[in-house]
Amino acid sequence: MAHALTIHNLKAQIQDKPILNGINLEINSGEIHALMGPNGSGKSTLANVLMGSPEYTVTGGQITLDVQNLLEMQIHERAQAGIFLAFQYPVEIPGVTVGKFLKRALETKISGMNVSDYLKDLRTTMDFLEMDQDFINRYVNDGFSGGEKKRMEILQMLMLKPRFAILDETDSGLDIDALKIVARGVNRARGSGFGALIITHYQRLLDHIRPDFVHIMYNGKIITSGGEELVRQLEEKGYDWIKKEYNLIEEEAHEYSTN
Amino acid sequence: MDDKGIVNTNKKSVLFDYQLNKTPKSSWSADIRKAAFQSYTQLSWPTPTDEQWRRTDITQVDIPGYNPFAIDGAHEIDVPDSVHALSLDNIMMRDTALFQSTAVPLIRKRVETATDIFEVYNLSFFNAGYFIYIPENATIQNEITIRYNFLGTHALASPHTIIIAGKNSSTDITIEHSINNNNVYIHGLTVFLHENAQCRVNIVQNISKASYFFSTGKVSLSSNAVLEYFEAHTGGSIAKTMLDAALDGSGSDAWLRGIYFGTGSQHFDLGTIQHHNANNAHSRSYYKGAASGTARTVYQGLIEVAEHAKKTDAYLTNKNLILGNTARSDSIPSLKIRNNDVRCSHGSTTGKLNKNQLFYLMSRGLSEKESEQILVQAFFEDVFSHVSGGTADKLRKIIREKISDV
Numbered sequence: 119m120a121h122a123l124t125i126h127n128l129k130a131q132i133q134d135k136p137i138l139n140g141i142n143l144e145i146n147s148g149e150i151h152a153l154m155g156p157n158g159s160g161k162s163t164l165a166n167v168l169m170g171s172p173e174y175t176v177t178g179g180q181i182t183l184d185v186q187n188l189l190e191m192q193i194h195e196r197a198q199a200g201i202f203l204a205f206q207y208p209v210e211i212p213g214v215t216v217g218k219f220l221k222r223a224l225e226t227k228i229s230g231m232n233v234s235d236y237l238k239d240l241r242t243t244m245d246f247l248e249m250d251q252d253f254i255n256r257y258v259n260d261g262f263s264g265g266e267k268k269r270m271e272i273l274q275m276l277m278l279k280p281r282f283a284i285l286d287e288t289d290s291g292l293d294i295d296a297l298k299i300v301a302r303g304v305n306r307a308r309g310s311g312f313g314a315l316i317i318t319h320y321q322r323l324l325d326h327i328r329p330d331f332v333h334i335m336y337n338g339k340i341i342t343s344g345g346e347e348l349v350r351q352l353e354e355k356g357y358d359w360i361k362k363e364y365n366l367i368e369e370e371a372h373e374y375s376t377n
Numbered sequence: 378m379d380d381k382g383i384v385n386t387n388k389k390s391v392l393f394d395y396q397l398n399k400t401p402k403s404s405w406s407a408d409i410r411k412a413a414f415q416s417y418t419q420l421s422w423p424t425p426t427d428e429q430w431r432r433t434d435i436t437q438v439d440i441p442g443y444n445p446f447a448i449d450g451a452h453e454i455d456v457p458d459s460v461h462a463l464s465l466d467n468i469m470m471r472d473t474a475l476f477q478s479t480a481v482p483l484i485r486k487r488v489e490t491a492t493d494i495f496e497v498y499n500l501s502f503f504n505a506g507y508f509i510y511i512p513e514n515a516t517i518q519n520e521i522t523i524r525y526n527f528l529g530t531h532a533l534a535s536p537h538t539i540i541i542a543g544k545n546s547s548t549d550i551t552i553e554h555s556i557n558n559n560n561v562y563i564h565g566l567t568v569f570l571h572e573n574a575q576c577r578v579n580i581v582q583n584i585s586k587a588s589y590f591f592s593t594g595k596v597s598l599s600s601n602a603v604l605e606y607f608e609a610h611t612g613g614s615i616a617k618t619m620l621d622a623a624l625d626g627s628g629s630d631a632w633l634r635g636i637y638f639g640t641g642s643q644h645f646d647l648g649t650i651q652h653h654n655a656n657n658a659h660s661r662s663y664y665k666g667a668a669s670g671t672a673r674t675v676y677q678g679l680i681e682v683a684e685h686a687k688k689t690d691a692y693l694t695n696k697n698l699i700l701g702n703t704a705r706s707d708s709i710p711s712l713k714i715r716n717n718d719v720r721c722s723h724g725s726t727t728g729k730l731n732k733n734q735l736f737y738l739m740s741r742g743l744s745e746k747e748s749e750q751i752l753v754q755a756f757f758e759d760v761f762s763h764v765s766g767g768t769a770d771k772l773r774k775i776i777r778e779k780i781s782d783v
Contacts, residue, residue, distance in 0.1 A: 169736075169740050170739075170740075171736055172732070172736070192739070192744075192745070193736065193739035193740055193745075194739045194740075194741075194742050194743055194744050194745070194748075196740075197739070197740055197741055197742035198742045202740075203740050205737065205740075208737070209731070209733040209734050209736075209737045211734050211737065211738070211752075211755060212755065212758070212759070213752075213754070213755025213756060213757070213758035213759065214738075214751055214752075214755045214758075219738075219741070219751075220741075222743060222747070222751075223741040223742050223743060226741075226742035226743060226744075227742060257755075258737075274741065278741065278742070
């Protein structure tokens with residue numbers, strides 16, 4: 119079944135500082151959207167606001183998943199409705215094992231889950247992501263390397279089978295081999311029942327996950343959208359080209375680029 | 378047992394005569410009780426002006442008003458055949474030579490040196506208890522479990538547990554405390570580890586929420602003995618404990634670990650002493666507590682090093698988790714060090730649940746309540762990793778249930 123995640127004129131701030139200044143974006147099932155933009159443009163804020171992070175205050179606009187108003191839903195309700203966030207900095211949770219945590223997370227979506235099927239699925243998915251099975255009994259992200267943490271996010275995404283996944287700079291800090299594995303995971307999820315918003319700085323992840331749509335974000339707004347060609351243009355000409363192209367005020371650019 | 382009428386005369390003394398009459402005259406226990414009672418009459422119940430009791434006010438609890446003869450219960454001990462284990466009732470009826478030669482001198486010494494009213498009360502009025510003797514060189518594979526299960530109404534349970542671990546022995550003992558209704562529970566613990574003995578002692582205190590728990594424990598470690606002590610406190614309206622681990626032999630090693638979780642208006646005040654009386658000894662205290670509602674927790678940890686206890690290595694850690702805005706935790710570490718050739722230090726932290734961890738768990742579909750539950754349990758996991766699987770699972774369940782009440 120096809121679903122739609124729709125963001126309309128979304129405005130949000132942290133403390134008193136506005137970060138999102140009217141975001142419009144529609145992601146349908148089956149589509150991969152890439153969101154690019156310089157540091158401080160508000161990409162991670164958008165990811166966190168979509169998931170319902172209490173750090174941010176939404177000051178205007180709507181987010182809907184089909185007919186559901188996401189902004190009225192709690193974090194776990196959004197997750198249960200099919201939203202998934204792969205965190206830029208996954209937090210370490212000593213004392214909670216990966217195996218038990220994922221089992222509970224799945225049980226919130228599937229009633230009467232079969233434990234042996236779950237373990238089989240988990241082991242197969244770990245093999246696919248070239249992860250050691252020992253991770254099942256390790257504490258969530260505790261003592262993991264940067265690459266292992268990112269793989270753990272992708273593992274969770276594949277296990278939880280969300281309708282829409284937001285990947286917040288999952289490629290940052292990854293070597294090329296880890297990057298390929300992350301891409302493999304996303305490409306596996308790709309299909310008619312899955313949509314994604316991939317937030318990244320660089321072209322390289324998008325060489326492995328080819329997006330259907332590309333959006334450039336600047337100063338809390340999406341300033342232009344297009345297809346894959348936009349990634350190449352950006353890579354060749356840099357963000358300065360975007361600034362000139364769209365007459366963005368240099369002073370603002372400076373302010374945000376130092377954040 | 379109805380003791381009305383006695384109350385108006387000299388209650389303390391009349392009650393005691395009664396207890397003494399129940400004890401066979403020839404018994405070792407009569408002497409012990411008499412001597413302990415002597416000290417008891419000279420001590421008074423603590424008030425907040427006593428330093429140790431500054432944070433725990435029990436002046437509203439009329440302890441002598443709880444009847445030590447109205448207590449009932451069904452206690453159990455699971456113990457392999459190779460271990461000598463006897464209930465104190467049994468020993469009082471027929472003195473055993475082993476008990477006379479090993480345990481009585483220890484208890485007598487406790488009576489002579491006791492300064493704590495709970496300690497002498499327990500030794501005057503003990504109304505249950507077990508004596509466990511691990512023979513020399515014995516390795517006990519199975520866990521030994523004592524389950525004190527008291528029943529009463531406005532009654533007073535006063536069990537005493539004596540553990541003697543022979544030279545080179547190895548054992549793992551769990552003591553579970555339980556009492557119903559609104560009662561008082563005073564536990565006395567005496568542990569003696571001979572040379573090279575390795576002994577784990579796990580205390581699980583989950584008495585009824587309306588009852589009061591007090592415990593005084595004394596452990597003595599001979600040369601190269603290793604103690605792994607663990608205590609968990611989840612029950613009781615007030616629980617106040619003191620565990621004094623005396624590293625009397627050189628090269629001995631004491632690990633004291635504890636968890637406590639106060640909900641509602643529970644009040645816990647736990648104390649430990651790492652008492653270094655010999656050289657080259659090592660000790661660690663590691664206590665972790667959580668508090669919610671209007672609960673209050675206190676941990677008072679002391680490292681005391683004698684002048685001749687050179688090369689002492691002692692550390693004390695206390696970590697507290699506060700849930701909500703009305704709970705309170707106090708951490709009171711102190712050091713009394715009488716020589717310079719030591720490595721002693723302490724560290725404590727107090728904090729709330731980590732918001733990023735909560736967000737992470739919730740982002741995977743777990744409700745706020747369940748996420749909190751998982752994080753509180755996770756907080757205690759590093760301590761549980763040192764406890765047997767059965768005890769850890771039992772405590773995980775108690776903690777989950779307590780969080781659901783919050």
